Amino acid sequence: xxxxxxxxxxxxxxxxxxxxxxxxxxxxxxxxxxxxxxxxxxxxxxxxxxxxxxxxxxxxxxxxxxxxxxxxxxxxxxxxxxxxxxxxxxxxxxxxxxxxxxxxxxxxxxxxxxxxxxxxxxxxxxxxxxxxxxxxxxxxxxxxxxxxxxxxxxxxxxxxxxxxxxxxxxxxxxxxxxxxxxxxxxxxxxxxxxxxxxxxxxxxxxxxxxxxxxxxxxxxxxxxxxxxxxxxxxxxxxxxxxxxxxxxxxxxxxxxxxxxxxxxxxxxxxxxxxxxxxxxxxxxxxxxxxxxxxxxxxxxxxxxxxxxxxxxxxxxxxxxxxxxxxxxxxxxxxxxxxxxxxxxxxxxxxxxxxxxxxxxxxxxxxxxxxxxxxxxxxxxxxxxxxxxxxxxxx
Numbered sequence: 001x002x003x004x005x006x007x008x009x010x011x012x013x014x015x016x017x018x019x020x021x022x023x024x025x026x027x028x029x030x031x032x033x034x035x036x037x038x039x040x041x042x043x044x045x046x047x048x049x050x051x052x053x054x055x056x057x058x059x060x061x062x063x064x065x066x067x068x069x070x071x072x073x074x075x076x077x078x079x080x081x082x083x084x085x086x087x088x089x090x091x092x093x094x095x096x097x098x099x100x101x102x103x104x105x106x107x108x109x110x111x112x113x114x115x116x117x118x119x120x121x122x123x124x125x126x127x128x129x130x131x132x133x134x135x136x137x138x139x140x141x142x143x144x145x146x147x148x149x150x151x152x153x154x155x156x157x158x159x160x161x162x163x164x165x166x167x168x169x170x171x172x173x174x175x176x177x178x179x180x181x182x183x184x185x186x187x188x189x190x191x192x193x194x195x196x197x198x199x200x201x202x203x204x205x206x207x208x209x210x211x212x213x214x215x216x217x218x219x220x221x222x223x224x225x226x227x228x229x230x231x232x233x234x235x236x237x238x239x240x241x242x243x244x245x246x247x248x249x250x251x252x253x254x255x256x257x258x259x260x261x262x263x264x265x266x267x268x269x270x271x272x273x274x275x276x277x278x279x280x281x282x283x284x285x286x287x288x289x290x291x292x293x294x295x296x297x298x299x300x301x302x303x304x305x306x307x308x309x310x311x312x313x314x315x316x317x318x319x320x321x322x323x324x325x326x327x328x329x330x331x332x333x334x335x336x337x338x339x340x341x342x343x344x345x346x347x348x349x350x351x352x353x354x355x356x357x358x359x360x361x362x363x364x365x366x367x368x369x370x371x372x373x374x375x376x377x378x379x380x381x382x383x384x385x386x387x388x389x390x391x392x393x394x
Contacts (some may be wrong), residue, residue: 006127020259020261021259023076025074065251065255066245073192073207073225073258078196079225083223083225085244086093087220088115088209091206092119097242100124108133109134111163121361135165136158136167155183159298162350164314173201173203183203184202188212189312189343191212216265218253219254221250221253266310269308275372276290276292278386285317288315291306311340314371320368324370327347333381333384334372334382334386338354344377346372346373349370350365
């Protein structure tokens with residue numbers, strides 16, 4: 001394990017915040033720069049034919065800024081290797097092509113992110129990998145969905161998007177490994193700060209780094225982190241062969257975001273808890289969905305495997321879909337928009353926006369559902385905005 005890719009061994013033993021700031025990069029030897037430069041180069045001078053400086057030859061194959069990000073996120077997830085991609089879906093596509101072949105079977109969440117479902121249902125299926133959906137919060141249901149000899153991957157999100165169901169990572173790792181399958185955990189909603197699935201037995205962690213890792217809604221990216229070096233070699237080969245890598249500027253933006261991840265996540269969680277309390281007492285809200293609530297079915301598991309419960313909140317409203325749409329449109333401090341995990345608060349209608357691609361399928365979400373990505377603004381302003389958006393239709 002090289003220092004350049006993964007940081008010093010000593011830093012893997014330090015606290016999360018220290019790793020977030022230091023892992024993956026040493027101050028530049030020539031200038032002492034404490035922040036990695038943006039290596040905006042496509043190719044590198046070789047010291048003779050095949051004599052590569054630092055192993056770099058062409059920036060699709062490797063770029064120092066991307067290397068710094070990959071080492072950093074690997075350290076935060078306590079994995080052996082990290083890989084950075086042009087988007088979260090590019091990371092997912094590279095993973096399935098690295099780990100699966102025609103005839104394989106995947107157990108997949110019954111409430112997954114719509115884009116991930118589209119990838120498996122419209123792209124991966126075409127080249128011979130099929131899937132069965134199961135509720136990831138039900139270990140027995142996941143076990144029952146496994147096809148002996150065929151299932152090679154169990155894919156979970158926890159919390160899920162947008163219904164915030166919780167998967168027991170440790171239990172599902174046992175189920176997957178007993179069947180000879182990999183456990184893949186999409187950790188986007190929790191972020192590496194709140195949860196490290198590899199330490200609980202998962203084999204691969206997936207991130208849309210667009211979200212909490214980047215944290216400022218100014219970059220699109222994805223990442224994979226793995227424990228097994230043989231799998232890492234396969235991913236590295238496909239990353240280079242397929243070419244959907246993170247560019248140097250995008251890598252730099254995500255790396256900058258990771259340095260403040262711990263601080264931001266604490267504020268996201270603080271504000272989300274205030275929002276949940278407010279929504280829980282509002283007469284026009286029929287249900288609040290948040291793992292931090294004691295009546296959430298996954299509360300006990302979330303309490304065991306997460307540091308806190310996150311910045312994502314979903315709720316359902318009286319008046320059905322039309323009222324949910326109206327709430328989304330009336331909000332002002334909460335910006336109407338897709339994505340999540342930025343410093344600004346976002347509101348959306350999953351059925352018409354992020355999950356429109358699963359309408360009419362088993363993954364269709366309720367029409368009266370509203371999803372919030374709670375940002376780091378002044379909490380009182382967020383509560384007042386929601387009060388106006390909900391109360392205007394009363």
